[in-house]
Amino acid sequence: MNQLSDFHRSRIQSLLSASPLLPVITINHPEDAVPLCRALVAGGIRVLEITLRTRHGLPAIHQVRKALPEAWVGAGTVTSIEQYRQAEGAGAHFVVSPGVTDTLLKFGVTAPIPLLPGVATASDIMGGYNQGYREFKFFPAEIAGGRAALQALSGPFPDIEFCPTGGITRQTAAAYLSLPNVRTVGGSWLTPEKLVATKDWAAIERLARDSLIDACK
Numbered sequence: 001m002n003q004l005s006d007f008h009r010s011r012i013q014s015l016l017s018a019s020p021l022l023p024v025i026t027i028n029h030p031e032d033a034v035p036l037c038r039a040l041v042a043g044g045i046r047v048l049e050i051t052l053r054t055r056h057g058l059p060a061i062h063q064v065r066k067a068l069p070e071a072w073v074g075a076g077t078v079t080s081i082e083q084y085r086q087a088e089g090a091g092a093h094f095v096v097s098p099g100v101t102d103t104l105l106k107f108g109v110t111a112p113i114p115l116l117p118g119v120a121t122a123s124d125i126m127g128g129y130n131q132g133y134r135e136f137k138f139f140p141a142e143i144a145g146g147r148a149a150l151q152a153l154s155g156p157f158p159d160i161e162f163c164p165t166g167g168i169t170r171q172t173a174a175a176y177l178s179l180p181n182v183r184t185v186g187g188s189w190l191t192p193e194k195l196v197a198t199k200d201w202a203a204i205e206r207l208a209r210d211s212l213i214d215a216c217k
């Protein structure tokens, strides 16, 4: 069986090291993509996950890659090989999936851009572990057991690192980041619907900066 390459693992590790916070971004209006991501980068967050939940996701990845070369841009909500290929085509640096299928894990092993697979259980982890994955998104983090689950999973999986996402807030991020198996946490709290709807990019920049300060306390 093919195994995940050191190159892919080191890319995923680099992006997890590049930011303690990973904003999960959903674009409802195409013109928001660049100013929204620029505000996050100006606030100090260089790693971004743009979901494919809307039809604007792929074009947004393309635009943001061009406009903000200093940012790492990932495609989120990738659940199929077709979407994985589309994300590559749009110029994504990496792909994030909410869960795992054997097909997606296998494709991620040989794909040009790396996959951060989503897991919620020990069985999910074992499926990825056997193919060489050691970094996972933990989703939906709060519902799947939160910090206690991550502490419990560190027993059988001491060499696994998680990016918990789902239900995490500015107030709870630091507690997750204090766990030895967590370097980055993800969430949509960094792009509140109200601030995006009013195009208050200055407030989003402030929120990014303040959330980073809180996360590193």
Ligand SMILES: O=C(O)C(=O)C[C@H](O)[C@H](O)COP(=O)(O)O
Pocket (backbone or CB within 6 Å): 024, 051, 053, 076, 077, 078, 096, 097, 098, 118, 139, 165, 166, 167, 168, 186, 187, 188, 189
């Ligand atoms: O869309 C995806 O690909 C997902 O896997 C789910 C998102 O990462 C979470 O829904 C974000 O969770 P919240 O921060 O609670 O909004």
